[in-house]
Amino acid sequence: MKSRTLGRSNGIFVLVIAAVILAGIRGSALGAPAPAPAKLEPVQLDSGPLDNASDQPAVVFSREIDLGPEVPWFRVVFSAARLSPGSLVRVTSLLDGDWQTLDAQQLEEWGYATAFFNGSAARIELIAAPHARGESIKVENMFVGRGLADVGEPQVPDGGDGTAAICDMTDERVLSNDARVARLWPVGCTAFIIHEPPDPATDKCHLSAGHCFLDEKGGREPADVLQFNVPPSVGCSRRHPQAAFQFAVRRDTEDARLTGDGCGTDWAVFRCHRNPVTGLTTYQTQGAAFFRGLVPAPGPDTSDAPPDIRVTGYGRDGGQVPNACAPCVPGDDDDDRNQVQQREDGNLFDVANCDPPRPGVLPYKRLDDCPGNSGSPIIRLDTDQAIGIQVQGGCKTSAICCVAFPVNIGTRLDADGLQAAMTRCGRVAADPPPGHKMHYPQLPDPFGWDVLMTYPKILADDWRCTESGLISEIRFWGSWRGDYVGNITRICVWIYSDYPGPPYSRPANLLWERYIYPPDFKVGFEGYGEQGWYDPNTEYYLKGDHLSYFNVIIPHIPEAFKQRRGDVYWLALQVDVADKIPGDGVFPSFGWKTTYPSLQFRDDAVWSDDKFGPWSELRDPQTHESLDLAFVVNGPRQPIPTVSEWGLIVMTLLLLAGAKVYFGRRRRAATAGIGS
Numbered sequence: 001m002k003s004r005t006l007g008r009s010n011g012i013f014v015l016v017i018a019a020v021i022l023a024g025i026r027g028s029a030l031g032a033p034a035p036a037p038a039k040l041e042p043v044q045l046d047s048g049p050l051d052n053a054s055d056q057p058a059v060v061f062s063r064e065i066d067l068g069p070e071v072p073w074f075r076v077v078f079s080a081a082r083l084s085p086g087s088l089v090r091v092t093s094l095l096d097g098d099w100q101t102l103d104a105q106q107l108e109e110w111g112y113a114t115a116f117f118n119g120s121a122a123r124i125e126l127i128a129a130p131h132a133r134g135e136s137i138k139v140e141n142m143f144v145g146r147g148l149a150d151v152g153e154p155q156v157p158d159g160g161d162g163t164a165a166i167c168d169m170t171d172e173r174v175l176s177n178d179a180r181v182a183r184l185w186p187v188g189c190t191a192f193i194i195h196e197p198p199d200p201a202t203d204k205c206h207l208s209a210g211h212c213f214l215d216e217k218g219g220r221e222p223a224d225v226l227q228f229n230v231p232p233s234v235g236c237s238r239r240h241p242q243a244a245f246q247f248a249v250r251r252d253t254e255d256a257r258l259t260g261d262g263c264g265t266d267w268a269v270f271r272c273h274r275n276p277v278t279g280l281t282t283y284q285t286q287g288a289a290f291f292r293g294l295v296p297a298p299g300p301d302t303s304d305a306p307p308d309i310r311v312t313g314y315g316r317d318g319g320q321v322p323n324a325c326a327p328c329v330p331g332d333d334d335d336d337r338n339q340v341q342q343r344e345d346g347n348l349f350d351v352a353n354c355d356p357p358r359p360g361v362l363p364y365k366r367l368d369d370c371p372g373n374s375g376s377p378i379i380r381l382d383t384d385q386a387i388g389i390q391v392q393g394g395c396k397t398s399a400i401c402c403v404a405f406p407v408n409i410g411t412r413l414d415a416d417g418l419q420a421a422m423t424r425c426g427r428v429a430a431d432p433p434p435g436h437k438m439h440y441p442q443l444p445d446p447f448g449w450d451v452l453m454t455y456p457k458i459l460a461d462d463w464r465c466t467e468s469g470l471i472s473e474i475r476f477w478g479s480w481r482g483d484y485v486g487n488i489t490r491i492c493v494w495i496y497s498d499y500p501g502p503p504y505s506r507p508a509n510l511l512w513e514r515y516i517y518p519p520d521f522k523v524g525f526e527g528y529g530e531q532g533w534y535d536p537n538t539e540y541y542l543k544g545d546h547l548s549y550f551n552v553i554i555p556h557i558p559e560a561f562k563q564r565r566g567d568v569y570w571l572a573l574q575v576d577v578a579d580k581i582p583g584d585g586v587f588p589s590f591g592w593k594t595t596y597p598s599l600q601f602r603d604d605a606v607w608s609d610d611k612f613g614p615w616s617e618l619r620d621p622q623t624h625e626s627l628d629l630a631f632v633v634n635g636p637r638q639p640i641p642t643v644s645e646w647g648l649i650v651m652t653l654l655l656l657a658g659a660k661v662y663f664g665r666r667r668r669a670a671t672a673g674i675g676s
Helices: 012-025 104-109 282-286 418-427 645-665 667-672
Strands: 004-007 038-046 058-066 073-083 088-093 099-102 121-128 136-145 181-186 189-195 205-208 223-227 246-248 255-258 266-270 309-313 342-348 361-365 377-380 386-396 407-412 449-452 458-464 469-471 473-480 488-499 506-516 522-535 540-554 561-563 568-577 590-593 606-608 631-634
Touching: 038 058, 073 088, 073 104, 073 121, 121 136, 189 282, 189 309, 189 386, 205 386, 205 418, 255 418, 266 386, 266 418, 309 386, 361 386, 449 540, 458 488, 458 631, 473 522, 488 540, 506 568, 522 590, 568 590
Parallel strands: 449 522
Antiparallel strands: 004 073, 038 136, 058 121, 073 136, 088 099, 088 121, 181 189, 181 223, 189 205, 205 266, 223 246, 255 266, 309 342, 309 377, 342 361, 361 407, 377 386, 386 407, 449 590, 458 568, 458 606, 469 561, 473 540, 473 590, 473 631, 488 506, 488 568, 522 540
């Protein structure tokens, strides 16, 4: 097995840590991130090269590190790791037993660091795959919280010119539990899940403020991890959710803007990687996303006007100094609310009153924002839709974006460039399902073709094996012609060896075949996109034939095919469907969805009406360019010793139960109510 050696020779994570440390000691500005005080703690951990001669995964190295009682939380930073396919690192908090495993690819996705854990003591383990040789990990630093109190954090006071952070001398924020809103860490901002077609149904984009990703000089801020279901702070010290609710930001999807004075040009769009503990996306985990709404006309500008918007975010709290976002003081009544999700309702302000009116600017009034609220959704109360992103707080009469009025500032979701960025994000290929054993997953193109694969049509595409072993799961994507959804009654699966050509590659010898019937496969809705239908036999095609597409999963293949690393194979599929839709008289047809051109492997896929051929090339009926199909082959997930899967379930239930009790007892929530 080929190992992957990881290291931080490019210094990316070192720069990120330095940015966080500097942010922790600089003065926090209104509309600014609120990173927690933190530091790098030197440690010495080097496993050296280790082997596993057994037929099962094995813990070949384990070390416990205690950072001392004053450390409230930690993050492990790996300076090097050599991991073969199937090998993992595992980090466990000795305070609450929370844990995270990372393979070589996931380590890269997480910037060679882990999720954030509560407590001061960690167990770090190296789990070697069967027969792996030379596995190793090395840790030289851990990123840790700087004590229980936010000592040295500056307050944001009333500066005498109306730059008040708390709008009317009283902080009126109340606790909230909106599943769509997350804390962006360690930069100390807020972000939220947005539904923006044509994004896949299982993997959504996220929005935040541009200044949470870009500093004033264009450098990158440390916006690395999205945290949902954040627990209460303890004595002002921030606490972190379980690793199952933390997600690494996908750097390749970041699209942020912060130009000029930021008025209407302060926004960020991004996706996250799947969670390495659960294999789920943010949307699959939280089950909710904002829809984008229209900005309504502002109501009357009077003190008794009913609120029409809400801002929900993770602003700083716990100081209770009048008219200021003061540093949190341990022992204060609100020292358990520091950068915990809170909300407040307020009113839109007519941008036409600003001097001058600025496109893309969304002003609002009577709503308290503190550092950490940057990136919060601005929500219409009547529709529960997002209409903007919070970027500047403080009820400032000197606001650059709206001079002479005490307002806060948001960026409209229809601001210049933001809508196009959201559409681009929606079209980015989703993170592949975990555990694949091919060159790379060929993910579905929501604007591609669906090629007829209903009996007697057979379609086939090739893949290169990247890890020897059994193929226990096959996943592919497809659609119903004209959106007339029928029932698949059987899936025929064949695997062939490879004939590389000339004139084009195609299946050679039949190696394996299975016929799969319900309930041994699953069909689930995946997403929307304007897609075409194509029958290569008749050369009939129609662009814009249908919108919906589906995933089809064969999760437990009996007597699975055993592939060999480096070999190229062909997967051929055919489906049988019920004759017609009951009561409709329509004869449904199912098609196999094409993948993105950028994900094509070698030359084109092929089609036939017989499992023994002959095989014809599959090409775009309009452009005649090569077409490949959307699928992924997975192997069995190896059991990891000593960690009970039930432990995650139990901890999750305890966390949710504790949060319910906590939210039910809070003083201000009792008078103002709790809601999304």
